[in-house]
Amino acid sequence: xxxxxxxxxxxxxxxxKLYDVAQGVVVMEYDCGTKRxxxxxxxxxxxxxxxPLREAILGRTSRxxxxxxxxxxxxxxxxxxxxxxxxxKIEALGIDAVQVRSPLSCDTARGVCMLCYxxxxxxxxxxxxxxxxxTIAAQSIGEPGTQLTMRTFHTGGVASxxxxxxxxxxxxxxxxxxxxxxxxxxxxxxxxxxxxxKRNGEIAIIDDKGRELEKYKIPYGAEIxxxxxxxxxxxxxxxxxxxxxxxxxxxxxxxxxxxxxxxxETVREEAARGSDxxxxxxxxxxxxxxxxxxxxxxxxxxxxxxxxxxxARIEVAEGDGVQAGQMLARQPKEVKGSAxxxxxxxxxxxxFEARTPKDPAEMAEITGRVELHSDKRKGKMTIRVISDSGxxxxxxxxxxxxxxxxxxxxxxxxxxxxEGPLDPKDILRIKGEDALWTYMIDEVQNVYRAQGVVINDKxxxxxxxQMLRKVKVEAPGDTDFLPQEVVDKVMFHRKNEEVAxxxxxxEPGGTDLVADRLYAxxxxxxxxxxxxxxxxxxxxxxxxxxxxxxxxxLGITKAALSSESFLSGASFQESTKVLTEAALxxxxxxxxxxKENVLLGHLIPAGTGFRPYQDIRVKLLxxxxxxxxxxxxxxxxxxxxxxxxxxxxxxxxxxxxxVQLKDVVVGGTNVGADN
Numbered sequence: 259x260x261x262x263x264x265x266x267x268x269x270x271x272x273x274x275k276l277y278d279v280a281q282g283v284v285v286m287e288y289d290c291g292t293k294r295x296x297x298x299x300x301x302x303x304x305x306x307x308x309x310p311l312r313e314a315i316l317g318r319t320s321r322x323x324x325x326x327x328x329x330x331x332x333x334x335x336x337x338x339x340x341x342x343x344x345x346x347k348i349e350a351l352g353i354d355a356v357q358v359r360s361p362l363s364c365d366t367a368r369g370v371c372m373l374c375y376x377x378x379x380x381x382x383x384x385x386x387x388x389x390x391x392x393t394i395a396a397q398s399i400g401e402p403g404t405q406l407t408m409r410t411f412h413t414g415g416v417a418s419x420x421x422x423x424x425x426x427x428x429x430x431x432x433x434x435x436x437x438x439x440x441x442x443x444x445x446x447x448x449x450x451x452x453x454x455x456k457r458n459g460e461i462a463i464i465d466d467k468g469r470e471l472e473k474y475k476i477p478y479g480a481e482i483x484x485x486x487x488x489x490x491x492x493x494x495x496x497x498x499x500x501x502x503x504x505x506x507x508x509x510x511x512x513x514x515x516x517x518x519x520x521x522x523e524t525v526r527e528e529a530a531r532g533s534d535x536x537x538x539x540x541x542x543x544x545x546x547x548x549x550x551x552x553x554x555x556x557x558x559x560x561x562x563x564x565x566x567x568x569x570a571r572i573e574v575a576e577g578d579g580v581q582a583g584q585m586l587a588r589q590p591k592e593v594k595g596s597a598x599x600x601x602x603x604x605x606x607x608x609x610f611e612a613r614t615p616k617d618p619a620e621m622a623e624i625t626g627r628v629e630l631h632s633d634k635r636k637g638k639m640t641i642r643v644i645s646d647s648g649x650x651x652x653x654x655x656x657x658x659x660x661x662x663x664x665x666x667x668x669x670x671x672x673x674x675x676x677e678g679p680l681d682p683k684d685i686l687r688i689k690g691e692d693a694l695w696t697y698m699i700d701e702v703q704n705v706y707r708a709q710g711v712v713i714n715d716k717x718x719x720x721x722x723x724q725m726l727r728k729v730k731v732e733a734p735g736d737t738d739f740l741p742q743e744v745v746d747k748v749m750f751h752r753k754n755e756e757v758a759x760x761x762x763x764x765e766p767g768g769t770d771l772v773a774d775r776l777y778a779x780x781x782x783x784x785x786x787x788x789x790x791x792x793x794x795x796x797x798x799x800x801x802x803x804x805x806x807x808x809x810x811x812l813g814i815t816k817a818a819l820s821s822e823s824f825l826s827g828a829s830f831q832e833s834t835k836v837l838t839e840a841a842l843x844x845x846x847x848x849x850x851x852x853k854e855n856v857l858l859g860h861l862i863p864a865g866t867g868f869r870p871y872q873d874i875r876v877k878l879l880x881x882x883x884x885x886x887x888x889x890x891x892x893x894x895x896x897x898x899x900x901x902x903x904x905x906x907x908x909x910x911x912x913x914x915x916x917v918q919l920k921d922v923v924v925g926g927t928n929v930g931a932d933n
Contacts, residue, residue, distance in 0.1 A: 269603060270404070272603070273397065275818060278818035279396075283370060285385050287372070296357070296358060298311070298314040299355045301314070308707065316377075317376050318358035318376045320337070320340055333351070360374060361391075362726075372384060372387065375716065394717070396721070398713055425495045425497060426474045427494065428490050429471075430471040431491045431492045434463065435461070436461055437462065438458070439459030451481050454476045455479075455664075461474050461476055476497055478505070478664075479499065480498065481499065502590065504660070505588050506564050506566070506587040508584050513580075514578045515553075517551075519540075548632060548657045549566040550564060551566065562665075564586060570589045609702055614681050615679040618678050618684070619678035620675045621688055623651045627669075628643055660676060660677035661677075672688045691726065694722075698718070728745065728746060729744070729807040732807050733806045735805045735806065736757050763782070763797050769788070769789045815831075824847055825853070826853040827840075829853060
């Protein structure tokens with residue numbers, strides 16, 4: 259039971275951190291005018307659809323107009339809400355992905371706009387202005403955390419380990435096409451099989467007109483069941499592989515030579531399973547020796563070589579002749595732990611805190627071909643990627659690390675080169691924000707889906723948007739930022755927009771403008787007009803340079819502490835530090851979030867306290883009175899003055915508007931607001 263108690267505390271803390279980072283996010287306006295969006299697709303678990311497309315797009319705002327190509331019927335217009343009926347029609351079209359508006363791509367200065375948020379999950383209507391969507395997002399993600407912890411005892415063990423894919427089946431009938439697979443024919447026993455020697459090759463099914471119906475990435479060493487141009491029926495197995503081991507294959511035919519493979523030092527001998535012989539297994543070792551299998555031709559020229567990672571089982575003997583595609587060694591795949599939420603809650607926290615995982619994968623910095631080199635340093639090797647334009651980038655990795663690429667492979671920027679979890683900061687740096695959005699949403703959803711908990715993507719997107727709120731200035735250009743300064747994204751874009759309207763004077767000519775200063779274009783035009791009218795030369799200038807920077811990924815704790823409001827940060831944690839730093843900076847709190855206003859006893863700027871609602875002016879229309887009314891006009895005027903005084907008093911601290919009384923006719927007497 260101690261476990262449950264601790265997990266409840268962890269889950270509560272996660273909720274609090276999520277709330278603190280998103281508390282200021284309120285629906286501020288109808289449309290922010292962005293042209294960006296995020297793609298939504300159906301999510302597969304193996305070959306089964308886990309989340310259909312209709313569920314992924316329900317309640318979102320479509321980024322594009324979608325028309326049925328057969329009937330020319332309009333299904334949904336740009337910026338329209340996708341309802342249940344519309345979602346079913348879009349799915350029936352067989353569209354692969356739909357671009358929708360998202361809090362991630364919203365351009366509203368503080369908060370989100372109605373179109374980017376979409377449907378209010380509680381009413382199934384478009385969300386209203388003033389809705390505290392940040393609070394709802396934090397609670398929607400945090401609350402299931404407590405449920406997840408309760409279920410720790412019922413799952414676990416072998417049963418909950420996910421089923422692994424072992425093959426791909428064609429979902430459509432069509433013709434097979436292979437792309438960049440480097441496939442070779444290998445004789446195994448009495449049959450010939452087609453083996454893929456590339457890691458990122460693809461197999462596609464196309465129709466008679468050459469349109470692509472589906473495509474799959476082919477794992478390295480997989481058996482390709484159908485060659486190029488073969489016709490296959492729906493449900494046919496097109497690729498098959500062993501999911502429990504990673505093969506190391508000969509890329510060229512030749513003779514095997516061992517290097518640094520010494521029993522007792524780098525390998526150990528073990529009785530082979532299912533036969534009388536023995537096999538060599540690479541062991542963890544330190545020192546200068548790196549076990550390798552080298553393929554040579556008859557003259558001793560090296561044609562191919564392979565580094566052997568720890569635990570690899572060698573399948574060939576020294577001096578053997580091998581053909582291209584033959585297995586030289588195999589490595590058992592690490593069995594992932596049970597998909598249990600004990601690993602789940604820490605995993606969600608790890609993603610939202612943007613922590614660098616232990617022993618992360620090395621990612622390709624650029625797109626290009628791979629070369630492998632031994633490193634002079636102890637226990638290291640170099641993976642060099644050379645782009646088509648000749649740029650080289652070296653990646654230094656431990657030599658016993660499991661490689662995912664071979665010499666000659668073509669990799670895209672951001673492809674993992676070694677085994678291991680991906681570092682979200684690397685994804686952001688190399689592949690950009692869009693790739694990071696997809697990765698983080700998928701990772702969080704995988705944890706919750708494993709436990710059968712449904713969370714709408716928009717809640718996760720809203721939290722991620724707050725984690726990506728800061729920009730690190732790299733070159734300040736003509737703005738007043740400092741190099742390496744961390745600023746809010748909204749402020750960064752606003753300053754750049756201001757600078758875009760300015761001109762830096764290079765030659766003042768006969769004007770009174772000063773060289774190397776910034777002026778508004780209007781000022782320059784007017785000065786030039788004056789100078790030319792007097793027969794002098796006009797000033798010359800060039801566009802002001804905007805600042806450049808890169809988006810930072812902050813964990814939720816750091817993002818909450820570095821919020822613009824020091825009251826909100828101080829009421830979260832590390833109060834002394836936050837308040838001291840705020841005092842040293844001479845910070846001013848503009849009280850835009852919910853938390854700061856609660857602290858000071860104000861109305862929160864959400865719901866009915868939302869500023870635009872507060873600024874509604876109330877006009878009192880007097881009821882028509884009966885002829886028999888002999889009320890006292892002076893008493894009525896007194897009441898009016900009292901109402902005004904009360905309105906003025908309440909207006910100051912709370913932001914509640916005054917009630918304005920226009921001239922009101924009471925019983926034939928004109929009672930003015932000034933009386």
